[in-house]
Amino acid sequence: MTDAPKRTPLYDLHVELGGKMVDFAGWEMPVQYPMGIMGEHKQCREKAALFDVSHMGQVILKGENVGEKLETLCPQAYATLKEGKARYGFFTNAEGGIMDDLIVSNAGDHYFVVVNAALRHQDIPHMQANLDGVEVTEIFDRALVAVQGPAAEGVVGDLCPAAAELKFMETTLAEIGGVECRISRLGYTGEDGYEISIPEDKAIEVSKLFLAHDDCEPAGLGARDSLRLEAGLCLYGNDIDQSTSPIEASLSWAIQKRRKEEGGFPGAARIQKELAEGAAKKLVGIKPEGRAPARQGVEIQCTEGNSIGAITSGSFGPTVGGPVAMGYVSAGHGEPGEKVNLIIRGKAQPAEVVALPFVTQNYKR
Amino acid sequence: MTTYYSEEHEWVTVEGDVATVGITQHAADQLGEIVFVEQKEAGDEFEKGDEIGVIESVKAASEIYAPLDGEVVEANEVLADNPGALNESPEGDAWIYKIKLADAAQLDDLMDLDGYKALIG
Numbered sequence: 001m002t003d004a005p006k007r008t009p010l011y012d013l014h015v016e017l018g019g020k021m022v023d024f025a026g027w028e029m030p031v032q033y034p035m036g037i038m039g040e041h042k043q044c045r046e047k048a049a050l051f052d053v054s055h056m057g058q059v060i061l062k063g064e065n066v067g068e069k070l071e072t073l074c075p076q077a078y079a080t081l082k083e084g085k086a087r088y089g090f091f092t093n094a095e096g097g098i099m100d101d102l103i104v105s106n107a108g109d110h111y112f113v114v115v116n117a118a119l120r121h122q123d124i125p126h127m128q129a130n131l132d133g134v135e136v137t138e139i140f141d142r143a144l145v146a147v148q149g150p151a152a153e154g155v156v157g158d159l160c161p162a163a164a165e166l167k168f169m170e171t172t173l174a175e176i177g178g179v180e181c182r183i184s185r186l187g188y189t190g191e192d193g194y195e196i197s198i199p200e201d202k203a204i205e206v207s208k209l210f211l212a213h214d215d216c217e218p219a220g221l222g223a224r225d226s227l228r229l230e231a232g233l234c235l236y237g238n239d240i241d242q243s244t245s246p247i248e249a250s251l252s253w254a255i256q257k258r259r260k261e262e263g264g265f266p267g268a269a270r271i272q273k274e275l276a277e278g279a280a281k282k283l284v285g286i287k288p289e290g291r292a293p294a295r296q297g298v299e300i301q302c303t304e305g306n307s308i309g310a311i312t313s314g315s316f317g318p319t320v321g322g323p324v325a326m327g328y329v330s331a332g333h334g335e336p337g338e339k340v341n342l343i344i345r346g347k348a349q350p351a352e353v354v355a356l357p358f359v360t361q362n363y364k365r
Numbered sequence: 366m367t368t369y370y371s372e373e374h375e376w377v378t379v380e381g382d383v384a385t386v387g388i389t390q391h392a393a394d395q396l397g398e399i400v401f402v403e404q405k406e407a408g409d410e411f412e413k414g415d416e417i418g419v420i421e422s423v424k425a426a427s428e429i430y431a432p433l434d435g436e437v438v439e440a441n442e443v444l445a446d447n448p449g450a451l452n453e454s455p456e457g458d459a460w461i462y463k464i465k466l467a468d469a470a471q472l473d474d475l476m477d478l479d480g481y482k483a484l485i486g
Contacts, residue, residue, distance in 0.1 A: 037423045038398045222397075222424055291401045291448070293421050316400040316423045323401075345403070345419065 008054035009143040009200035013207060017218050025118040027055035030220040040219035041226050041318040044189055045359070048149035049219035050210050053188075056144055057120035058197060059127070061111040063134035070104060070111070073130055075246065075265040077256035081106045086169045086184050088254050090246060091126060096267025096274075097242040098249065099126070101234065105171040105184060112171070112182060114144070114195070116236050143203035148193030148227075150362060151215035156183070156194050159209055163194060168363040177202075177209050188224065190231025190361045229324055230317045232285060232356030238296055239283060239312045239326055247274035248328065250283045250356070281309060284334040285356040286325040292344050293323040294351065299343040300327055308333045311342065317358055324358045325351075369472055370481035371432040376456060377475060379466070383438055387460040388420070388429070388451065391485050397422040399451045404440040404461065411435065413471060418461065420451065432475060434467035 005028040014021060019030030029052065032040060043049045063069075070078040076089035083106045091099035100119040105112040115123040120138065128136045147156050157164030162174040163183045171184035182197040198206050210216050225235070234240045240249045245267070252260075252275060259265065263272055288294050298311040314325030329340070336355045341348040369377040374392035378385050393399070401421040411417050411431045418429035441460050443450055450459040466472075476484065 031424070032397070036398050226423060291445075292403065293401060293426070295426065316421070318423070 006055075008052055009203040010052040010054060010145070010207060013204045014052065014218075019218070019220060022221070024221055025055060025116075027117060029055060030218070032220040032222045033218050035217060035219075037220070037222035037226060038318045040217065040223035043217045044149045044191060044219055044223060044227055045319050046150070047215040047217075048147055048151040048155045048193070048213070049189075049223065050207060050216055051146040051148065051219050051224055052143070052207075053146050053195065054143040054203070055117035057115040057117065057123065058139040058142055058144060059113040059115065059124060060137045060139060061113060061127070061131065061134050062109070062137070063131070066111045066131070066134055067106065069131045069134055071259070071265060073126070073266065074102075074104075075255045075259045075268070075271060076104070077259055078104055078111075080258075083108045084170055084172060086171050086186055090240075090251070090254070091123065092246070092265055092267040092271070093242060094266050095243075096245045096270030098236070098240045098244055098246060099123070099242060101236055101240065103184075103186065107171065107173075107182070112197075118237065139197075141200050143198045143200050143207075144195060145198060145203065145207055145210075146187050146189075146193060146195045147210055147216065148187045148189040148191045149215075150192060151213075152191070152193035153364070155210050155213040155216045156196070158213065166194075168192070168365050176206050179206055181206065185364065188231075188233055189227040190233065190357055190359055191227070192362055192364045226315050226318055229313050229315055229326065230319055230357065230359040231361060232326070232358065234283070234326075235313055244283075244328075245271055245274055245279060247271060248279040248281050248283065278331055281328040281330050282334050283312070283326055283328055285336075285354040285358060286311065286314075286327050286340070286342070286351050287354045287358070288323040288325065288342060288349055288351040290349055291322065292349055294325045294342045294344055294349070298325075298327075300329055300351075301341045301343060301348065302333060303339050303341065305341075308340070320358050326356070329353070368478060369432075369475035370478065370484075371430075371475055372484065373430045373432065374485075375429070375432045377432055377472070379469070379472065382466050382469065384433065384435065384464045384466050385460045386432060386462045386464055388455050389481070390455055393452050393455040396420060396427055397424060399448045402444040402448045402451065402461070404444065405437050407437050407439055409437045411437075421448075429461065433464065433471045435464040436467070437462055438465050439463040
C-alpha cells in the first residue's frame with residue numbers, strides 16, 4: 001500500500017477534536033484524542049465513547065437467497081438469519097483457516113455486511129466471484145460510527161427512540177436528526193452500544209449530535225484495541241489469520257449447531273474434525289502476574305520450560321488495571337488457572353491462563 | 366545546576382561524579398500514558414548507547430538508551446509502583462537513574478536546553 005492514506009468522512013472532525021492521526025490499514029485515523037487512551041477507555045466502560053470505524057468495508061448484497069449463498073462461504077447459519085438481526089461470522093478458506101471476520105445483517109430487501117478495513121480488497125472480489133446471482137456493492141459514500149458504553153442507549157436513544165428499542169445484535173433503519181441511518185446494536189468493546197452507518201455528507205453533523213450529550217466523548221483506535229482485548233474479542237491479523245481455524249481461535253460459539261453438523265462450507269473437513277477431536281492449539285486469555293505488558297510475539301512456556309505457544313495480542317488493560325493478553329497454547333495446555341511463563345526481553349515472567357473475557361461483557365440481550 | 370540533554374530525549378544533571386538521568390517532558394508526552402518501566406539494578410555497568418531500560422505505554426514499548434558511560438548507583442523505586450509518575454513529573458521526582466559517571470568529558474557531547482529545544486522544534 002504505497003498510496004497516501006485515505007481519509008474518512010469524519011477526518012475534519014478528528015482534527016477539530018485534536019485527534020492524533022496515524023496511518024492504519026491505509027487510512028488516516030485517530031489513535032487517541034487529548035483525553036488519552038486510558039481516559040477514553042474508561043469513558044467507554046463507564047459512560048459512552050464515539051469511535052470512527054468508517055475504514056471498515058460496508059457492503060450491500062442483493063439477490064435471491066443471499067443467506068443460503070453466504071453459507072457456501074461462511075460456517076454461520078445465515079440462511080435462517082431473521083430480518084432485523086445481525087450475526088458475527090467469518091469467511092473460511094479451503095484449509096479451514098479464517099479469511100476474515102465480519103458482521104452480516106439481514107436488512108429485509110438486502111443483506112448488509114461489514115468487513116475489516118485491511119481486507120476489503122480481498123473480501124469484495126471473494127463475494128463477487130462466489131455469490132452466484134448476488135449483486136455485491138461496496139458502499140463508499142457512508143461513514144460508520146460506533147457509540148459504545150453503558151450510556152450509549154441514552155446518547156443514541158435520546159435522538160432516536162427506535163434505537164433504544166433494539167436488543168443486542170438487532171438492526172434497523174431510523175432517522176437521527178433527520179438523517180436516515182442504519183443502526184445496529186453491537187460493537188467491539190464488550191459494552192452495550194451501536195454501530196451506525198451514516199451518509200457521508202451528514203456524518204459529522206450526526207456525530208456532533210452524539211458528542212453534544214454530556215456522557216459521550218470521542219475515542220480513538222488505541223482505546224478500541226484495549227477495550228476489545230479486555231473483552232476477549234479477536235483482532236484479525238493478530239489473533240486470527242488465514243492459517244488459524246475457528247476452533248483453534250475458540251470461536252466455535254460463532255458456528256451454529258446445524259452448520260457444525262451439516263458442514264457445507266470451505267474447510268468443513270478440518271473444522272468438523274477439530275470440533276470432534278480438538279485442535280492442535282487454542283486461543284486463551286493470559287494474565288501476566290507482574291506489571292510488564294506481554295506484547296504480540298512473546299513466547300509462552302510451561303512451567304517446565306518448554307515452549308507451548310505465543311502471545312498474539314497484549315497490552316495494558318485500563319479497566320483491569322494491569323497487563324492483559326491473549327495467545328495460542330498447544331493442545332494439553334490452556335485450562336484456566338494453569339501457570340505459565342512469558343519470555344519478555346529474555347526473562348521469564350510468571351503468568352496464568354484465564355477464562356476470557358477479562359471484563360464482563362455488558363450486552364443488552 | 367546545568368541540565369544536559371541527549372538526542373534520545375533524556376535529561377542529565379550532575380553533582381560531583383553522580384549524574385541523575387530521566388526523560389524529558391516532551392518524550393513523556395510523546396509516549397503517552399506510561400504503564401510499566403523496566404530498570405537496571407544498582408551496580409549494573411553500561412556504555413553510552415546501550416539499552417538500559419524499557420518504558421511501556423498502553424500502546425508500545427520504547428527503549429531507554431544510556432546517554433553516557435557509567436554504573437547504576439540507584440534506580441528510582443517510585444517507578445516500579447507508580448510508572449504513571451513519569452507522565453506527571455518526568456523532569457522532577459520521576460527521574461530514572463542515579464549514575465556514577467565513567468567519563469565526565471562525555472557531557473560535552475550532550476546538548477544544552479537551547480539545543481534540545483531546537484531539536485524538538
